[in-house]
Amino acid sequence: MGDFKNLVYEKKGLVGVLKINRPEVLNALNSEVLVEMSAFLDEFEQDKTVRVLVITGEGKAFVAGADIKAMHSMTQLEGREFSMLGHSVFSKIENLSIPVIAAVNGFALGGGCELAMACDIRWASEKAKMGQPEVGLGITPGFGGTQRLARICGPAIAKELIFTGAVIDANRAREIGLVTNVLPLDTFMDEVMKLAEQIASQGPVAVTLSKAAINKGFDSTFATGAMYESEVFGLCMSHPQAKEGFSAFIEKRKADWNKE
Numbered sequence: 001m002g003d004f005k006n007l008v009y010e011k012k013g014l015v016g017v018l019k020i021n022r023p024e025v026l027n028a029l030n031s032e033v034l035v036e037m038s039a040f041l042d043e044f045e046q047d048k049t050v051r052v053l054v055i056t057g058e059g060k061a062f063v064a065g066a067d068i069k070a071m072h073s074m075t076q077l078e079g080r081e082f083s084m085l086g087h088s089v090f091s092k093i094e095n096l097s098i099p100v101i102a103a104v105n106g107f108a109l110g111g112g113c114e115l116a117m118a119c120d121i122r123w124a125s126e127k128a129k130m131g132q133p134e135v136g137l138g139i140t141p142g143f144g145g146t147q148r149l150a151r152i153c154g155p156a157i158a159k160e161l162i163f164t165g166a167v168i169d170a171n172r173a174r175e176i177g178l179v180t181n182v183l184p185l186d187t188f189m190d191e192v193m194k195l196a197e198q199i200a201s202q203g204p205v206a207v208t209l210s211k212a213a214i215n216k217g218f219d220s221t222f223a224t225g226a227m228y229e230s231e232v233f234g235l236c237m238s239h240p241q242a243k244e245g246f247s248a249f250i251e252k253r254k255a256d257w258n259k260e
């Protein structure tokens with residue numbers, strides 16, 4: 001993996017852990033961080049030995065948002081380009097073939113909440129604080145907040161949070177479905193790793209195709225999504241991993257997904 005100034009990557013067995021590492025500004029995202037994330041994701045996608053990616057932040061924040069000091073002097077065109085850069089990086093995360101878990105250790109505000117929402121699963125530590133406070137700065141969310149928050153939590157919750165700029169704690173985030181689990185900080189990463197390892201122990205092709213089908217369904221009608229599901233279900237049957245999964249069940253043993 002290339003050398004990055006603002007990112008730290010570590011591979012732990014079948015799980016990759018990416019840390020946003022700019023703690024002096026609570027991991028705020030400027031163009032440099034986003035460009036590094038984009039390059040990382042391109043390289044990461046080539047490593048077929050990793051089955052789950054965990055994204056977290058160094059220090060007390062997950063990510064405290066887009067870099068406010070960098071945005072201060074942006075022109076209209078630069079603002080549009082910055083937003084499009086964020087969108088392109090977060091779409092890469094969303095469309096990564098393997099599952100991505102956001103381990104929301106602390107502040108996930110603005111672009112940080114948007115980063116978490118581009119991930120497939122969000123777990124939070126009790127210290128996490130989340131929200132879209134952009135309107136307090138006189139801007140709208142720019143890295144997908146108006147779209148993904150409404151899709152994840154529904155339009156009324158999205159409007160309430162975005163219009164008020166409210167910063168909510170981890171338990172409220174769980175109540176509204178923004179995160180699915182809240183854990184004490186001291187055991188947080190261990191528990192996230194257990195979740196990642198549980199996913200990594202399932203049939204890898206089936207996990208990848210399930211992610212693709214869920215994502216496809218969100219962007220289409222039920223009928224289109226259902227048809228796509230039938231296609232990927234059929235595709236599984238042609239793969240040795242399904243034969244192995246069925247055989248392992250019948251023979252009362254653990255599946256070996258590396259078996260051809």
Ligand code: CAA
Binds near residue numbers: 028065069114
């Ligand atoms: N951009 C740039 N710098 C940031 C930052 C951000 N989003 N968030 C924090 N920092 C910097 C602070 O300026 C401070 O730097 P200095 O030491 O040089 O002053 C350092 O990080 C530590 O932050 P604080 O001293 O403020 O820490 P705190 O614990 O007192 O407060 C906080 C934490 C409540 C998260 C507060 O830092 C804060 O409100 N941050 C901004 C949150 C925000 O508004 N995010 C949305 C940004 S807009 C956006 O994201 C647009 C989009 O959708 C694309």
